[in-house]
Amino acid sequence: MRSLLAFAALVVCVTTVACDDDEPTGPTLAPLDFTASLSGNAVRPNAVTTSATGTASLTATTGTSDIYDPGSNNFTTITYSVTVNGLSGPATFVELRGPADTGSVGALILALTITSAQTSGAIAAGSFTSTANPQVSGDSLVALLLTRNAYISVRTSANPLGEIRGQVIAP
DSSP: OOOHHHHHHHHHHHHHHHHOOOOOSSSOOBBBBEEEEGGGOOSSSSSOOOOOOEEEEEEEETTTTSSSSSTSSSOEEEEEEEEOOOEEEEEEEEEEEEEETTTTOEEEEEEBOOOOOOSSSEEEEEEEESOOOOOOOOHHHHHHHHTTOOOOOOSSSSSSTEEEEEBBBBB
């Protein structure tokens, strides 16, 4: 009987020690963050000679939450911002395009909302839950972003095919 009690006490102690942590036991869900560095050298089919540069950030979440859950049946929300420095003039079009690698030109996925006519500073920001391309759902857009097959392009009057461009990557 004594050995049975000792064994039970040992099981309780081991179980308590083994389960006494605050570490999550499953995968941690978080938003998916992406960035793009924009330059004239990245424009395709022909690079553009310009000193203009820019950055873009995109964040994917599921539904109205602050996380991205690939197993969720809720819609995907993409929030974005684009900041530039030294454009030749105000942006006439800011767009997300793909599928395309760094050497290709992709189809329009979505025109991004221009929020400023500045040639330097934040020029586009917003969020969306669907694309302008019926072939690209929210889930397939996330797949394009994760595989570096989408890019941001900024057009100006001086460069109507794009003054700066940057491939979207996961940091």
